[in-house]
Amino acid sequence: MDITYKKVSQSKITISELMLPSHTNFSGKIHGGYILMLMDQIAFAAASKYSGTYCVTASVDTVDFLNPIEVGELVTMKASVNYVGNTSMVVGIRVTSENIQTGKVKHCNSSYFTMVAKDADGNNMKVPHLILTSSEDVRRFCNSLKRINQKREHDKHEETFDYTSPEALEGLLKYNIRLDL
Template identity: 80%
Template sequence: MHNGFRKVNASKVTINELMLPSHANFSGKIHGGYILMLMDQIAFASASKYSGSYCVTASVDTVDFLNPIEVGELVTMKASVNYVGNSSMVIGIRVTSENIQTGKVKHCNSSYFTMVAKDNAGKNVVVPPLQLCNLEEVRRFHNTLKRISLRNEKNRHEETFDYTSPEALEGLKQYRVKFDL
């Protein structure tokens, strides 16, 4: 068990990778699945670096591909801990790509991975509490609290929606759906 607070800086990881033709999808852009794989790797590295433990991905929140990544561009991913629970950590990841000939940089993705620290037996382990050192870290922590609250509210709503009632089914018809039950 960790008693000492750790700073966000203890979790910071940056990776750069040149995008090759083998990473492209059928339309010639870099495959989103390949970018997700890299994001999972950097989330693992950041969480493991912070916690000092092996970490697994528990969930991925908000993956919006904002701009396509081209073959030949240099992708940079930056990750750090935004929030710490008992054994879980929310890792914020920012993905940019740079055209190495023109120097133009574009923001391609920001995402949040929840990682859980494990011991050698696969049991959850307690991670160090988080020490916030600047207002940007406070902003990211607060925004993560809001995302957690929204996710919990969404889960509560899904649990209480009575999909078997005639009224509920009737209400869904406005969404261009036909029932053949």
């Protein structure tokens, strides 16, 4: 079987959208859920463009909303595949907003979506291997490896940690809680 390789640049997608009053939350800022929906769409587009097939979202790493987005600002999202496994891809997304009157640009958030390639029957499908062509590609790939390994370590700890031990329960008392078990 021939191994297919693709460059990171073959996955890059940029979208921009003007934020409207219909996108606001109760405080008048753009609703975080709306931004997450757009992020999921661009992650799908980047992963599908790269893999050449339908993709689904498997997980989303931390999304920290760094700056609020205002009505009338132009939101731009940039996405690319940063890492590939056998059937999965990690898509990095950067979200910025621009006040189109002043030109001021804010970094609003960054996140990483793990997408899985699917065939027509819904089975996982192998994805092309990745060609890294710049130091930025290498940095993003290595950071993805770091996040993947941290998640594995976290999951391993979750499996072995006994939440019911007297020591664990005693350790909880330093937090703002009361145990009534």
